[in-house]
Amino acid sequence: DAGVTQSPTHLIKTRGQQVTLRCSPKSGHDTVSWYQQALGQGPQFIFQYYEEEERQRGNFPDRFSGHQFPNYSSELNVNALLLGDSALYLCASSFWTGYGETQYFGPGTRLLVL
Amino acid sequence: AQKITQTQPGMFVQEKEAVTLDCTYDTSDQSYGLFWYKQPSSGEMIFLIYQGSYDEQNATEGRYSLNFQKARKSANLVISASQLGDSAMYFCAMRSTGNQFYFGTGTSLTVIP
Numbered sequence: 001d002a003g004v005t006q007s008p009t010h011l012i013k014t015r016g017q018q019v020t021l022r023c024s025p026k027s028g029h030d031t032v033s034w035y036q037q038a039l040g041q042g043p044q045f046i047f048q049y050y051e052e053e054e055r056q057r058g059n060f061p062d063r064f065s066g067h068q069f070p071n072y073s074s075e076l077n078v079n080a081l082l083l084g085d086s087a088l089y090l091c092a093s094s095f096w097t098g099y100g101e102t103q104y105f106g107p108g109t110r111l112l113v114l
Numbered sequence: 115a116q117k118i119t120q121t122q123p124g125m126f127v128q129e130k131e132a133v134t135l136d137c138t139y140d141t142s143d144q145s146y147g148l149f150w151y152k153q154p155s156s157g158e159m160i161f162l163i164y165q166g167s168y169d170e171q172n173a174t175e176g177r178y179s180l181n182f183q184k185a186r187k188s189a190n191l192v193i194s195a196s197q198l199g200d201s202a203m204y205f206c207a208m209r210s211t212g213n214q215f216y217f218g219t220g221t222s223l224t225v226i227p
Contacts, residue, residue: 044217092159102147108157
């Protein structure tokens with residue numbers, strides 16, 4: 001049973017560039033959430049996708065956008081990168097119940113913005 | 115506002131001893147969930163244990179147990195019989211009624227041989 005997978009594992013970009021991160025959910029899961037984890041901090045919720053729509057969004061600017069595909073995989077896009085966007089980006093998947101569910105995390109993508 | 119507080123930046127425990135990691139939360143939701151995750155240096159967040167706000171019994175999963183005190187809004191993680199492989203960051207998290215997750219700042223646990 002494959003768990004949550006993310007690609008790439010590491011990425012180096014320069015300020016102003018754009019980046020796309022990818023996530024495949026755990027088998028049987030239909031909901032994907034994205035988190036940003038700065039060094040020494042806990043993960044911060046970016047947004048959540050279910051049925052190819054953004055269902056919830058945290059306090060992140062519009063430079064952060066996403067997409068969910070019919071096979072439930074998801075992308076996180078960040079435009080106009082800033083130095084402060086350097087972080088570990090975690091994807092979590094779950095099965096939507098409308099009530100609440102346990103999220104399972106992938107290994108993350110480490111983004112460094114120079 | 116939803117908030118998770120972990121007041122122990124770092125903890126040390128002797129191998130085979132038990133350790134308690136503290137977590138308090140603040141919410142006005144009636145229905146919520148509390149979680150503990152382990153994050154090794156590799157970065158992946160590993161789910162350990164879950165407690166629902168309406169669950170009357172404390173959750174247990176193997177060597178992990180969650181000491182849930184609803185009136186005090188605390189959800190402490192107890193790890194029994196610590197192992198060297200338990201050395202990692204531990205995060206307490208809360209799922210709100212709106213299905214958003216909020217994480218604390220974490221506790222770094224070091225198990226000493």
